[in-house]
Amino acid sequence: MKKYFDIIVIGAGHAGIEASVCTAKMGFKVGLFTMDLNAIGRMSCNPAIGGTAKGHLVREIDALGGIMGQIADKTGIQFKMLNTSKGPAVWSPRCQSDKNMYSIEAANMIKDLKEIDIVQGVVNELIIEEAEKSNQKYKFSIKGVKTENNSFYFCESVIITSGTFLNAVMHTGKSRLEGGRIGEKSATGLSECMRTLGFETGRLKTGTPPRLDKNTIDFGKTETQNGDEIPKPFSHKIYNNFPYQKQVDCYLTHTNEQTHAILRTGFEDSPMFTGRIKGIGPRYCPSIEDKISRFSDKPRHQIFLEPETLDGDSIYMNGFSTSLPFDVQQKAANTIVGLEKVKLIKQGYAVEYDFFPTHQIYLTLESKLVSGLFTAGQINGTSGYEEAAAQGLIAGINAGLKLKNEEPFILKRSESYIGVLIDDLINKCPEEPYRMFTSCAEYRLVLRQDNADIRLMKYGYKFGLIEKDLIEKLDVKINLINEGIKYFETNTISPKIVNDYLQSKNSSELSQNEFLSNLIKRNEIKLSDLIEMDAFKENELLNIIKKDPETVNQIEIEIKYKGYIERQNEHIRNFENNENIKIPSDFKFEKIKSLSAEALEKLKAVKPASIGQAMRIAGVRPSDISAIMIYMRG
Numbered sequence: 359m360k361k362y363f364d365i366i367v368i369g370a371g372h373a374g375i376e377a378s379v380c381t382a383k384m385g386f387k388v389g390l391f392t393m394d395l396n397a398i399g400r401m402s403c404n405p406a407i408g409g410t411a412k413g414h415l416v417r418e419i420d421a422l423g424g425i426m427g428q429i430a431d432k433t434g435i436q437f438k439m440l441n442t443s444k445g446p447a448v449w450s451p452r453c454q455s456d457k458n459m460y461s462i463e464a465a466n467m468i469k470d471l472k473e474i475d476i477v478q479g480v481v482n483e484l485i486i487e488e489a490e491k492s493n494q495k496y497k498f499s500i501k502g503v504k505t506e507n508n509s510f511y512f513c514e515s516v517i518i519t520s521g522t523f524l525n526a527v528m529h530t531g532k533s534r535l536e537g538g539r540i541g542e543k544s545a546t547g548l549s550e551c552m553r554t555l556g557f558e559t560g561r562l563k564t565g566t567p568p569r570l571d572k573n574t575i576d577f578g579k580t581e582t583q584n585g586d587e588i589p590k591p592f593s594h595k596i597y598n599n600f601p602y603q604k605q606v607d608c609y610l611t612h613t614n615e616q617t618h619a620i621l622r623t624g625f626e627d628s629p630m631f632t633g634r635i636k637g638i639g640p641r642y643c644p645s646i647e648d649k650i651s652r653f654s655d656k657p658r659h660q661i662f663l664e665p666e667t668l669d670g671d672s673i674y675m676n677g678f679s680t681s682l683p684f685d686v687q688q689k690a691a692n693t694i695v696g697l698e699k700v701k702l703i704k705q706g707y708a709v710e711y712d713f714f715p716t717h718q719i720y721l722t723l724e725s726k727l728v729s730g731l732f733t734a735g736q737i738n739g740t741s742g743y744e745e746a747a748a749q750g751l752i753a754g755i756n757a758g759l760k761l762k763n764e765e766p767f768i769l770k771r772s773e774s775y776i777g778v779l780i781d782d783l784i785n786k787c788p789e790e791p792y793r794m795f796t797s798c799a800e801y802r803l804v805l806r807q808d809n810a811d812i813r814l815m816k817y818g819y820k821f822g823l824i825e826k827d828l829i830e831k832l833d834v835k836i837n838l839i840n841e842g843i844k845y846f847e848t849n850t851i852s853p854k855i856v857n858d859y860l861q862s863k864n865s866s867e868l869s870q871n872e873f874l875s876n877l878i879k880r881n882e883i884k885l886s887d888l889i890e891m892d893a894f895k896e897n898e899l900l901n902i903i904k905k906d907p908e909t910v911n912q913i914e915i916e917i918k919y920k921g922y923i924e925r926q927n928e929h930i931r932n933f934e935n936n937e938n939i940k941i942p943s944d945f946k947f948e949k950i951k952s953l954s955a956e957a958l959e960k961l962k963a964v965k966p967a968s969i970g971q972a973m974r975i976a977g978v979r980p981s982d983i984s985a986i987m988i989y990m991r992g
């Protein structure tokens with residue numbers, strides 16, 4: 359059998375969904391390959407979207423025209439804005455999702471797009487040919503894929519988003535089973551085919567906790583964790599009109615010394631401690647056995663009990679990821695308050711899989727070896743649904759732009775978390791699973807989740823992923839924000855009018871007229887309260903602004919943090935100066951004799967597009983940068 363697509367996406371997980379949907383919206387005929395039709399958008403681990411820094415990624419994906427935020431909004435059963443006791447830079451939206459609904463909704467959104475054909479099958483070979491002589495940048499170019507049942511599919515571009523499935527092995531105690539996720543087989547052939555072409559692969563591992571039977575938990579002994587009273591969606595499309603699902607509670611309990619003692623009895627059969635698992639796991643998301651051996655002085659660890667669905671019985675045991683033997687998992691769980699009678703529905707396990715170190719791809723996520731071949735998601739050494747979705751979207755956009763012969767799309771780290779994620783992947787080439795944190799972003803005061811639309815929606819619109827009415831609404835909002843800021847910075851208020859209000863907020867009273875912006879800068883003053891004062895009742899501009907809480911929020915943040923934001927913008931200008939000093943793609947670093955051996959090796963592998971990028975490559979020193987600049991000046 360032979361078939362033709364413009365673009366083939368291998369894998370219908372979180373990266374594959376975004377890659378296929380955005381290329382379809384760009385007008386291409388897409389073949390979306392999945393090993394299992396029922397596993398589209400399956401949540402392998404935690405049934406939750408967003409969280410610290412990950413929530414920023416989801417808002418950015420949404421602003422660019424991706425669909426993760428929309429799926430999460432339709433299927434979220436507990437929404438919570440995290441870190442609200444800190445500054446707005448680190449506020450991060452998160453939701454607990456009904457994992458079954460999530461998968462169904464993702465599949466429905468894909469099926470709505472007539473440009474996407476979903477193909478059930480395991481891709482085990484890439485079809486490639488030597489690159490044309492005129493295309494010296496690459497050795498090969500992609501022509502299509504072959505599946506396990508010997509069907510051939512031809513295309514212009516392939517995006518691999520195979521997640522944890524390549525040569526995957528699952529471990530629980532001494533048991534070792536081939537498979538990428540419980541109940542699903544492993545994908546073989548593809549890694550081997552790519553290694554033959556010259557690709558380098560590595561091994562990583564991740565793990566998941568047991569799932570618990572809700573009916574066997576005594577929730578009365580645990581601490582209830584509520585969501586937000588008024589849930590806020592991820593998607594900009596429905597920000598002020600959010601028809602959310604019924605909301606549920608989560609619960610908190612803790613391990614104790616007895617739990618730890620029982621877990622230790624399983625160490626001699628642990629695939630991690632006995633060396634059966636070779637892949638490196640995520641340090642920031644350790645298994646419970648890792649936690650009790652690395653932090654042996656800690657008498658207890660938090661365990662969050664999170665419903666996996668709205669009406670079902672399965673509870674996710676967040677904080678208890680483990681690959682210890684099943685009987686040890688069960689016994690240890692029974693020592694935890696509230697879980698004395700708990701029954702494990704599914705065991706925890708670890709999975710080891712192949713990944714492709716990221717020195718082999720460009721910032722567009724295209725392979726340096728094979729023209730038209732892109733990789734995105736867990737295959738690039740990241741961990742997490744959001745990190746995967748962000749890459750799927752960028753790989754998709756760039757695959758589409760390449761087919762249209764248009765300039766590639768590279769987001770800067772000064773304008774988005776997605777830019778930070780990809781820049782880190784390419785320049786630092788992490789050796790352990792990469793997860794997004796707010797601390798990864800040096801310009802986080804301007805990269806807030808609340809202004810993702812202002813930063814990025816213009817790009818989504820340019821690529822045909824954002825509708826005209828949304829961008830028009832955004833233009834109105836931006837104008838209102840600017841007018842509002844100008845109004846508050848140029849208008850004063852008298853003590854007579856404002857002092858009663860200030861007194862009610864425990865804020866020092868005025869003795870003379872004061873600019874409104876100076877009042878808004880005070881911690882205790884909220885703009886939303888201030889504009890409700892009688893004095894502003896007839897104010898036409900403020901009456902319009904009031905109608906949109908998001909506009910009010912933006913004005914308030916821009917005024918309150920003005921000094922910090924201006925300083926950060928100055929740093930960004932310096933950063934961008936270095937980004938604008940371009941290094942030609944055929945630049946011969948080996949001609950610069952004074953480069954250190956390590957720098958030369960890294961520069962040749964990464965092929966930085968600018969001096970700014972070269973500066974961020976691990977192993978490249980300031981003296982190497984000076985040498986490159988002197989050489990480039992001739």
Ligand SMILES: Cc1cc2nc3c(=O)[nH]c(=O)nc-3n(C[C@H](O)[C@H](O)[C@H](O)COP(=O)(O)OP(=O)(O)OC[C@H]3O[C@@H](n4cnc5c(N)ncnc54)[C@H](O)[C@@H]3O)c2cc1C
Pocket residue numbers: 368369370371372373374391392393394397398399400401402403404479480481482519520521522523524538539545546548564565566643679707708709734735736737740741742743746747
């Ligand atoms: C056991 C386990 C525990 C995890 N724990 C965590 C965690 O604690 N924290 C965290 O952030 N993330 C965790 N993850 C990772 C999270 O699931 C991934 O980061 C995320 O799903 C990656 O998205 P993806 O799109 O790259 O791949 P996936 O969501 O894995 O999707 C890959 C898709 O590709 C398909 N596929 C693969 N190979 C082929 C092929 N050759 N042909 C056709 N189809 C193919 C598969 O069928 C699947 O649909 C865990 C994953 C697993 C399996």
